[in-house]
Amino acid sequence: MxxxxxxxxxxxxxxxxxxxxxxxxxxxxxxxxxxxxxxxxxxxDSGADDERVDRLAEELAETKAELRELRERQEGGPDGTDDVPDSTDQTESRSS
Structure with missing residues (x-):
């Protein structure tokens, strides 16, 4: 078959x-x-990235405020006086 x-x-x-x-x-x-x-x-894991972004945004805001303050000092400040920091102020600001 x-x-x-x-x-x-x-x-x-x-x-x-x-x-x-x-x-x-x-x-x-x-x-x-x-x-x-x-x-x-x-x-x-994206939640950890959100926390990091928030922390970096806070640091950026602090840096912008510090930059604004330094520019005001260099331009003469709000009262019109020319407030230029001396060498001791610069070393203190660099250490922090």
């Missing part, structure tokens, strides 16, 4: 078919799940 659909694959052929299916469907699935897990981790 002749089989109607051809020969049924045996042990080694079934193993090769199984390996091909794993590579076709398993590897891309693992890569997608790994990428999703990495994306979730990066999204969860």
């Amino acid at each position: 002749v089989p109607l659909f051809g020969a049924v694959p045996g042990g080694p052929e079934m193993l090769i078919i199984l390996l091909v299916l794993v590579f076709l469907f398993g590897v891309p699935l693992v890569l997608l799940l790994g990428g999703a897990a990495l994306g979730a981790k990066l999204f969860a």
